[in-house]
Amino acid sequence: MGLDPGLRRLALGTLLAAYPGPVPPDWAVDLVGEGLAGHTLFGTNVHDPAQVAASTATLRAARSDVLIAIDEEGGDVTRLAHATGSPYPGNAALGAIGDVALTRRVHEAIGAELATLGITVNLAPTVDVNSADDNPVIGTRSFGADPVKVAAHAAAAVAGLQAAGVAACAKHFPGHGATVADSHYELPTVDVPVDVLRERDLPPFAAVVAAGVRAVMTAHIRVPVLTGDGPATFSRAVLVDLLRGEYGFTGTIVTDALEMKGAAVAAGGVGPAAVRALAAGADLLCIGAQVDAELVEQVAAEIVTALGDGRLDRARVEEAAGRAADLAAWTRAAGSVEAAPTDLGYAAARRAVRVEGVLTGLDRPLVVQLHSTSTIAEGRVPWGLGPHLAEAEELRVVAAETDPATLRGLAGDRPIVLVGRHLHRLPGAADLVTALAAQHPVAVVEMGWPAQWRPVGVRAFVTTYGASHANGRAAAEALGLAG
Incomplete structure (x- = not known):
């Protein structure tokens, strides 16, 4: 029935x-x-x-x-x-x-x-x-x-x-x-x-x-x-x-x-x-x-x-x-409004970037993106600096499975820019950053919630407060790496 x-x-x-x-x-x-x-x-x-x-x-x-x-x-x-x-x-x-x-x-x-x-x-x-x-x-x-x-x-x-x-x-x-x-x-x-x-x-x-x-x-x-x-x-x-x-x-x-x-x-x-x-x-x-x-x-x-x-x-x-x-x-x-300028979001993302330390001496870096999982709310959406890089080489690694010496060898005389999300709680990330910074010029780009953690010895700590396409472009521009 x-x-x-x-x-x-x-x-x-x-x-x-x-x-x-x-x-x-x-x-x-x-x-x-x-x-x-x-x-x-x-x-x-x-x-x-x-x-x-x-x-x-x-x-x-x-x-x-x-x-x-x-x-x-x-x-x-x-x-x-x-x-x-x-x-x-x-x-x-x-x-x-x-x-x-x-x-x-x-x-x-x-x-x-x-x-x-x-x-x-x-x-x-x-x-x-x-x-x-x-x-x-x-x-x-x-x-x-x-x-x-x-x-x-x-x-x-x-x-x-x-x-x-x-x-x-x-x-x-x-x-x-x-x-x-x-x-x-x-x-x-x-x-x-x-x-x-x-x-x-x-x-x-x-x-x-x-x-x-x-x-x-x-x-x-x-x-x-x-x-x-x-x-x-x-x-x-x-x-x-x-x-x-x-x-x-x-x-x-x-x-x-x-x-x-x-x-x-x-x-x-x-x-x-x-x-x-x-x-x-x-x-x-x-x-x-x-x-x-x-x-x-x-x-x-x-x-x-x-x-x-x-x-x-x-x-x-x-x-x-x-x-x-x-x-x-x-x-x-409800009514409607006119479309906004196409650059509105990108201009806003630039204003959000915060730089602690100095960005000099980071020319032609090896960019290393540390893998992090996505929440169900986020879904699997691309993030990072990759789409915005002009000439820099980029690697993607799992922090807990990466040997600092291997990265230093790949970088050679180039500085390293480490890009991650929620690095303070990403397994292996803090140890990797600290080990690299002790012997190599390193900058960190935090694209997640920044928390209070700051690694010792890095040249710069860059916070974007998010990992959207706009945030990624803003970070690449701040580092002088954008195409």
Whole structure:
């Protein structure tokens, strides 16, 4: 016996799905016509601008108010530029520059590009305060470690995106910046009193609510004082009492991907996670990236079953679907802005570069890029100085597997420029840099979160606050190596 059509449509109205490949398959289009709130685009859905615009037009033909979302943060998290790296610096670089007006312009430019392609919701900005140097998933996605600065830039980013007619979705409430675990793989814990959250993690969310942000994304993190043993995504104390009650948010509460281990394992699967998130007060449920028609139907069926067995109240689901529809209505009514100058992001990235030490005596270096893994949020996006080098030779090595003497032999009388991300916590990196610098002219380019670590004996320590295409070019220019 099939699902009640009215209840199925109601359930679908709370779901943000996804599909594989550059062309929306029939099932993805059909579900939109049957009431699915919308789809999130990932790198696998993006080949070129004309193709993306055609995909969004196909989805919109099925229903004009479909939500089409994407994670386009700029910096290290980009979907549109996943093949090359973003032409914009990310939040850490913008925070380091400290120009709130520039932050607004950059995000307005990102929004204008999304709007031109028919994308209506940006699952950005990240407004977490990165208070933990070893945070494995936020890092350069954050505007910084100072709540007041992060709040100011967060509000500017939201204003810029929404001026371009794209709904902003600030994330990850109530703050993922103090974690040293990645919620894609496990359930991180932030075990602090509520007063610490109010002083350290929550000011940026208060700022974006005041700035009129249309959506806020939940975090799959455990905050025992508020959430008990479960994640914030399943906590009414967080979503209703804190976000709506204390901070006055009236927009759409969006979940982080329910396929992530921080949610799915805690609930016993994506379907049960959807039910728990709705019951807690979430409105629009991101299923994740690995989605097919069967999974969408399973989640919708779980919601309908929960309406029948008392786990969910119909009024709550109608409220959620209504808020998702309100978000879509806002995006349809929003205006647009003109495209930004093409050099905006590159000019901004240049302003973010910080040089400690001296860059003289580094002519014709051997450039050595130290391999580092990417987070799921980042994906496998190219990074480094390679695309921007004029004549310098470049090697790519694994720090923990590299002999300093071998590198010195390859370099000969040339200086060495070591390029890496999060070098303070990359296995083998600190020892390699120290050993090289003791006997050879060395400069270090840190393209991740810089932390407090500085190697002894290097000629220069260059910080870019991100690894986007724009950051890479800015570093190469600073070193005098750009073509």
